[in-house]
Amino acid sequence: MNDLKNKVVLITGASSGIGAAAAVAFGRYGARVAVHYNTQRAAALDVVTQIQAQGSDAEAFCCDVRESAQLAHLVQAVHRRFGRLDVLINNVGGMMRRIALAEASDAAIDEIFHFNARSMMVLCREVIPHMRAQGRGSIINITSQAAQTGGTRGAGLYAASKSYIATYTKGLAREVVREGIRVNALAPGVIDTPIHAAHASRSVTSQDDLQAKLKKSIPMGRLGRPEECAGVLLFLASEELSSYVTGQTISVNGGSSMA
Structure with a gap:
């Protein structure tokens, strides 16, 4: 994966879990990494330190992904700092709380779709002009095994928002495929993270x-371990390994669901 060297990679939610593991992994292969965080500044700076210890460039960027203006500023700041943007990994997301679908209020529905789905769409929208100008790019959206199964009891809203991401990934992949931009998704199963x-x-x-x-x-x-998801993200980001792959969702779930 020598082609990842000096590529600029923006990873949202990179202060812990899958995002942090991915950031360190990309740094190991020489990528320059923009480590996004919202509130966990110390953890994000620790990830930056780990990447720099490997000899790669990295910087932490703060942004509330629920705010479109902040997302636009994030992309501008990353592009200004590194001069380009080659890979976007939309990793940020969460369940918020368990709630029965039949009891979900408008506010609860808006909250989870805004956080998980809308933020991802806005960030893709802001990044694509830069990738388009470069003539290439890779976008990887993190969905979930729950998108395939409907989720466990009380996780239906979360599952629905992640299913939206999987469908959006296919639609966007079709729109930008002739512009050298590949769009794929990773669907983790049960990974050993605090969620x-x-x-x-x-x-x-x-x-x-x-x-x-x-x-x-x-x-x-x-x-699963976060590092096992990071390996698939490296594969999807690498043109050397996956240049003919777009519009796909790869599951990493220990066999919990088999398409």
């Missing part, structure tokens, strides 16, 4: 109980 503990169902009595129940639901019998 599961934060949104565990009421039936879970402890962290050990949560881990046991999650492992039981996965054919491989274990949770």
Whole structure:
């Protein structure tokens, strides 16, 4: 993957979890990394330090992805700092809270779609002119296994917002394919990140109980690691490895769902 060297990669939600693992992985291959965060500044700066320790360039950028003006400013700031923008990884997202679909208020619906789906669309819109001017680029959107299954009880809104991302990925891929821009998605299954503990169902009595129940639901019998998602992101970003791949969603879920 020598083609990733000196490529400029913007990763949202890169202060922890999959985003942080991806940022460090891209730095390992010589990419210049824009590490986005909202509130976790110290964690983002730690990721930057790890990338710089590998000999690669990186900087942290703060932005509330719910604000379109801030997203536009983020893209401008990254382009001004690095001079180009080759890869966008739309990783930021969350469940907010568990809520039954039949009981979801307008505010709850707007909140999760605004955070997970609208922010992704706005960021794509802001990045594409730069990629178009360069004649190439790669956009990778993070969806979820929940988009394929409908999610667990109380996670239907989250699943729907992630399904929207998967469909949007295909539509955008068709629109920009002749301009040298590839658009793909990654659908993680149960990955060992804090989101599961934060949104565990009421039936879970402890962290050990949560881990046991999650492992039981996965054919491989274990949770995935953020680094295992980062490997797929490297593949999708690399023209050397995936130049003929666009409009696709790759699942990383230990066999939990098989298309």
